[in-house]
Amino acid sequence: MKKIIIDCDPGHDDMMAIMLAYASDKVELLGITTVAGNQTGEKTFLNALKVLTLLKAGGLPVARGFDRPLTRELTVAPEIHGVSGLDGANLPEPEINGIDEHAVDFIIRTLMQAAEPIILIPTGPLTNIGVALLKEPRIKKNIERIVLMGGAVYDSNITPAAEFNIYVDPEAAAIVFESGLPITMVGLDVTNKAMLTFKDINEIEKLAGPVSSVVAPLLRFFARANSDIFNFQGAPLHDALAVAEVIRPGIVKTSRLHVAVETAGRFTRGRTVTDVYGITNLKPNVDVALEVDVPRFKEMMIGAIRELDKR
Numbered sequence: 459m460k461k462i463i464i465d466c467d468p469g470h471d472d473m474m475a476i477m478l479a480y481a482s483d484k485v486e487l488l489g490i491t492t493v494a495g496n497q498t499g500e501k502t503f504l505n506a507l508k509v510l511t512l513l514k515a516g517g518l519p520v521a522r523g524f525d526r527p528l529t530r531e532l533t534v535a536p537e538i539h540g541v542s543g544l545d546g547a548n549l550p551e552p553e554i555n556g557i558d559e560h561a562v563d564f565i566i567r568t569l570m571q572a573a574e575p576i577i578l579i580p581t582g583p584l585t586n587i588g589v590a591l592l593k594e595p596r597i598k599k600n601i602e603r604i605v606l607m608g609g610a611v612y613d614s615n616i617t618p619a620a621e622f623n624i625y626v627d628p629e630a631a632a633i634v635f636e637s638g639l640p641i642t643m644v645g646l647d648v649t650n651k652a653m654l655t656f657k658d659i660n661e662i663e664k665l666a667g668p669v670s671s672v673v674a675p676l677l678r679f680f681a682r683a684n685s686d687i688f689n690f691q692g693a694p695l696h697d698a699l700a701v702a703e704v705i706r707p708g709i710v711k712t713s714r715l716h717v718a719v720e721t722a723g724r725f726t727r728g729r730t731v732t733d734v735y736g737i738t739n740l741k742p743n744v745d746v747a748l749e750v751d752v753p754r755f756k757e758m759m760i761g762a763i764r765e766l767d768k769r
């Protein structure tokens with residue numbers, strides 16, 4: 459079983475990422491770390507605790523990380539995720555507390571003590587991961603790879619140039635992308651296709667189990683927001699696709715390319731500038747996801763919801 463840590467900012471699709479990992483027998487979730495992004499640090503941490511309470515996953519460590527990006531003001535996304543960060547349904551009040559250790563220290567301690575390499579799956583701004591790499595560079599030897607949701611070659615969502623996670627903390631993203639570690643970038647070019655339609659959401663609602671009956675209205679809220687803003691016909695489960703790639707490597711098809719994070723651009727802050735044609739001659743540093751097996755992804759996600767309903 460592959461050991462993983464999810465660093466996230468829940469967030470509807472972060473929640474689906476946690477669910478996919480927790481339901482899987484192919485990965486062992488060692489802990490959840492949270493970061494400010496979709497909402498404030500306080501709210502994303504609280505949401506992680508609520509999600510784990512719903513899943514009856516109280517034994518999992520949850521560590522709260524940074525409340526703001528390295529150098530920028532925090533940008534949040536209430537228009538997509540609501541004022542709570544997880545609007546659309548009532549999640550249970552947390553029955554767990556989280557651990558009394560900063561996310562960065564949890565990540566460092568877990569990696570330094572690990573007997574075998576761990577896969578990091580960041581699904582929010584990269585603040586915690588960037589700082590962990592700066593604070594204790596020796597963790598690199600125990601990171602098998604980083605499979606992150608963020609960026610895009612062609613697509614964008616928060617500005618015409620950038621994807622949200624990278625835009626929020628481009629300086630942290632630059633540290634991660636320049637780390638020399640094996641990185642898979644699961645960006646908007648594929649995650650916008652990893653969509654559950656309104657019809658899929660209705661089918662999930664019909665399952666009427668303890669998890670599906672909470673997830674369906676949450677997904678409907680998220681799908682409506684995506685429909686209003688991007689004219690999408692459903693809910694793109696960005697973050698869950700990064701987890702899917704770890705569970706079933708190859709669900710996204712990647713190309714090895716050089717990616718630089720724009721930190722200085724006037725209009726292009728946070729763009730993942732990808733050298734598709736090899737124009738720069740810079741050594742490729744990222745496996746960039748360009749295609750996705752959508753039916754297989756949907757099957758995995760709906761299978762995970764069914765499995766969690768039974769537990």
Ligand code: BDR
Pocket residue numbers: 469470471472496535538581582607615621622623696697
């Ligand atoms: C990313 O931004 C957030 O709103 C989502 O949770 C996802 O991680 C998509 O750009």
Ligand code: CA
Pocket residue numbers: 466467468469471472496581582697
């Ligand atoms: Ca996220």
